[in-house]
Amino acid sequence: MxxxxxxxxxxxxxxxxxxxxxxxxxxxxxxxxxxxxxxxxxxxxxxxxxxxxxxxxxxxxxxxxxxxxxxxxxxxxxxxxxxxxxxxxxxxxxxxxxxxxxxxxxxxxxxxxxxxxxxxxxxxxTVNGTALLLFLFLCVWSGDIAALYVGKNFGRSKLAPQLSPNKTWAGALASVAASVLFGMGLVLGGDWLAAHGSNFTKLHTTEPWWQFLLLAILLNVAAQFGDLLESALKRGANVKDSGTLLPGHGGILDRIDALLVAAPVLWFVLVIREFFSPGSF
Structure with a gap:
């Protein structure tokens, strides 16, 4: 609780x-x-x-x-x-x-x-910045929650036992699925609001849905790598959690480890897209 x-x-x-x-x-x-x-x-x-x-x-x-x-x-x-x-x-x-x-x-x-x-x-x-940032957070949050609960209840094969013994392939796949589901829910929901004349336009994006589908997968993979990287730091220091600031969650670093890799990946995608095709994402 x-x-x-x-x-x-x-x-x-x-x-x-x-x-x-x-x-x-x-x-x-x-x-x-x-x-x-x-x-x-x-x-x-x-x-x-x-x-x-x-x-x-x-x-x-x-x-x-x-x-x-x-x-x-x-x-x-x-x-x-x-x-x-x-x-x-x-x-x-x-x-x-x-x-x-x-x-x-x-x-x-x-x-x-x-x-x-x-x-x-x-x-x-950036252009579409509110929607992009919420998309990033949703992909990270939903993936993390899915990996935790699916991996705990159904996981068998370990993903990276040396770095994080509790992470499983089942949890990893569930994490990708959750990021796609919730990320695309945000994108399609924003498009629906815009199409029905809603004044709540900050969730609307200007690019095709399939680009966000690929982006959700990419961000999720990056987020899972971020989780493993922090696990490597903690195991090297022989500690379970990075801190105790957040009740039930450990430290701040424990909560943002996935974001620390996913955010640069999103930024690099935006930079690369602007380089090859100037404009909003």
Whole structure:
């Protein structure tokens, strides 16, 4: 029950923010989530004997999001500057045999956590941004729920026992099916509302349904890889959950691990489509 109530509250907050939020609100909320997830990542890194300074963690996250909000074209400069600062700090204070691993851990934190979450406000700002972001969330959420319950009750063959012993092929296939079902439900529902003259047009998209069908499958596969990547970090650190902030769910990183890979995949699809055929998705 605790898990279900937490999920309902989080989903309601996210949907309200996507529909009624402002650009700065989306950016600030994404930055807060990134900061909390980065703090959990620090614990995993420290357990792996590669600690990342607290001041640098929070400062680099803030710098990254500020650069993305003000000058998106210069975010790589922010990453390079933050990494060089960390490199210098570690070279002056850490044992020399740990300088590389500790600096690499900090850089991974930015690439793995901060970068994907900076894409959330950027996706929201694109044409059809509200529908695309909800499509992304639905594919991730529904796939995760289906994988959990189908895998638990019907799963036999293990998907990746070394990384996550509880994940099964049955759960993985159910996850793909759920993402397609709910993702296409959103797309076709938005089209139906638009066709019947509804003023609720934020769910309407301008591209054919079959493209979203393929995208739902792609995002689901990316999300499942994201789940496995975080499992690798946790098993390496010998912990079950990344944190305890969310009742019944573990930590923030446990809840957004799938999104951290799915969001960049969606963004890359949008970029590639714009490159070859300028316009909205």
């Amino acid at each position: 605790k898990r279900i109530l937490t999920a309902i509250v989080l989903i309601a907050l996210v949907i309200a923010l996507v529909f009624f939020g402002k650009p700065w609100m989306i950016t600030v909320c994404s930055a807060v989530v990134a900061g909390l997830a980065a703090l959990e990542f620090r614990s995993l890194a420290a357990a792996g004997d590669s600690p990342v300074p607290l001041w640098w963690t929070l400062g680099s996250i803030a710098l990254f999001f500020l650069a993305t909000f003000l000058r998106p074209q210069d975010t790589i400069v922010a990453v390079a500057f933050a990494t060089l600062v960390l490199f210098t700090w570690n070279a002056l204070r850490s044992p020399l045999n740990r300088v590389l691993s500790e600096t690499a851990a900090g850089l991974l934190m930015l690439v793995y956590i901060a970068y994907p979450l900076t894409l959330i406000p950027q996706i929201w700002n």
